Amino acid sequence: MNPLRPFRRTFCGPLAAALLGASALLWGRQVAAEESAAERLFREGRALLVEQRFAEACPKLEESQRLEPSLGTKLNLAFCHERLGNVATAWVGFQEALITARTAGDAAREAFARARLDALEPRVPxxxxxxxxxxxxxxxxxxxxxxxxxxxxxxxxxxxxxxxxxxxxxxxxxxxxxxxxxxxxxxxxxxxxxxxxxxxxxxPARAAVPRPEQRPPARRDEAREERSARAAEPGAAGGFVYEAGVLVGYLWQEADMYDACFTTPGSCYFTAESSSLLAAATGFFGYTAMERLDFGLRAQIGLHSGDGVLIALGPSASYQLGERFRVGSTLLFGTATQGEAFEEGGYLQDGSSSGYGLRGPIENSISLGFSLGLGAELGMKLMDSPAGSLFLQTTPLFLIGADGVAASLPLGVAYRWK
Known part of the structure; x- marks a missing residue:
């Protein structure tokens, strides 16, 4: 009998387990270090993209993609090359991203890559x-x-x-x-x-002939590609946004007014209601405080066929839903006016009925006075360009003032620079 056999049984098993555990721990730490380096490079590259320092951003995104391949990083890298002027490199990058997104069933990213390809293809040498x-x-x-x-x-x-x-x-x-x-x-x-x-x-010269470039095999990890830090479209916190648009639609308002009675002395009380066509300009100026979320100031100024104006503005929040849609809300301050000729009856302010049933037109400009209200934003992206995006947009609003209420439902187009 071998006298070392009990020793082997006693100590070799635990020693082997300890060695395996240490190896696994070291491997896990190495993987974690690689992941953290890739995430750090990605965040730094995205920050440089926002600052428009594309020559510094592209190498960081490229190294992040090498350490941890992902569809989001590939899209941002292609976008960086586009802004740097490397249109062919960007075109190839968006081609690869389109295939990856289509294979993964990611319709939003596939649509984004397709839009960029369509914009870049005429520019490629x-x-x-x-x-x-x-x-x-x-x-x-x-x-x-x-x-x-x-x-x-x-x-x-x-x-x-x-x-x-x-x-x-x-x-x-x-x-x-x-x-x-x-x-x-x-x-x-x-x-x-x-x-x-x-x-x-x-x-004329002597040089070693290089071999064709060998790319490292891509690691497919769907969980990594779905991380929240890897957004489909290149857009991050820290940038200003501007929007301008034109709208046409429908305006309804109801306002109270007081005027002199024709048949008896005193003041008469009238309620004037009108429905009219509205043509307006809209604008937004804001800051991307969080990815996909913009805070700023929205304004809407228009003329309507009721011989009046609509003015409304206030703080606004706008959020991008997926690749094509945008929603938002606004706290509004403003007013609306109308100028009409009325032949309605009225009541004397003192409560007597002698003034009721008067005839004869009363021409006046009626205002809601200072008003508060709420507005909404719903936009659908029609096309992309290097500077921004064109949206089909509606911005309905409701105002209530001391002397009446107003509501509008317009539809138009707006361009957003980012």
Whole structure:
């Protein structure tokens, strides 16, 4: 019998368990560190996006995406490249995000990516690299585009490139034997013909031929992609928003007035009611205090066919629902006036009936006086642009004052800059 067997049974089992536990703990801490680094980089990148420091924001978002791939980060990175002017890189990023969102069944993010693709596609420059037919050694050439090896499958095909200068080179056996620089602006197309055979004489430069870039395998983790910090659209706290729009609709108001009676001395009391068409301008100026939530001041000023005006403004909150809709509410201060000719009967202020039934028009401008009320906002996004979004919008309101009430139901369009 081996005298060490009891010792092994007594101590080896617990020791192995302890070692496994320590390894798991170290691995968990490493994963947590990677996750926290990715989240930190993402938050820093988003903050720089809000400050419009795109050259600093893009590398942080790119590193966050490398550490922890997610659809939200990919969308923000593509948006950052778009604002930086790298329209081809942004276009490719939104293409990848569109496929990911479609696979995941995320309709809101898919719609956002599709809208950005439609806006970017006319701006993308395209470059075709042709390799001349014939010539010994054509099958051994390596074509480089901006220092990166170009897969032979991409030869003689249009490739999206960012605006600016691009260097096309040919390498043979690790030696650069030909190169050319081409400059492209947005929407331009260019063809570059690369000679198949190496030209005689010394090579202009010698460089190691890089291998095609290998991207790290993406880690698919749906729980991470659904984190609240990773919003579908690039928009974060800390930015100002502006909105301007035009509305047409319906205005109803009822107001009281006092006027001199024609048949007897004294004051007569009248209630004037009118319904009229309204044409108004609306505006909003605010600050994105929280992601998707804007606080600010909304105003609505209009003229109506009842020979009067509507003025209302006050503090407002506006919230974005998903990708297409926006809702909000406003505490309003204002007034509404109407100018009409009345032939209604009235009552004397002293309570006698001798003034009732009077005829003859009374022309006057009637006002609600200082009024308080509530307003609502409901908007549906029609289209996106690099500066903001165009909404189909309605802003119904209700005002109540010392001398009457008014309500309006308008519909129109508004553009929101962000």
């Amino acid at each position: 395209w470059l075709r690299v042709r390799v001349s037919a014939g010539g010994a050694g054509a099958d051994r050439l390596v074509i480089l585009l901006d220092g990166a090896a170009l897969d032979p499958v991409a030869w003689d095909k249009e490739l999206p490139v960012d605006p600016g200068e691009h260097v096309v080179a040919a390498a043979h056996r690790g030696e650069i034997v030909w190169q050319m620089t081409v400059a492209l602006k947005e929407s331009e197309r260019a063809d570059v013909a690369v000679p198949a055979a190496a030209p005689p004489g010394p090579a």
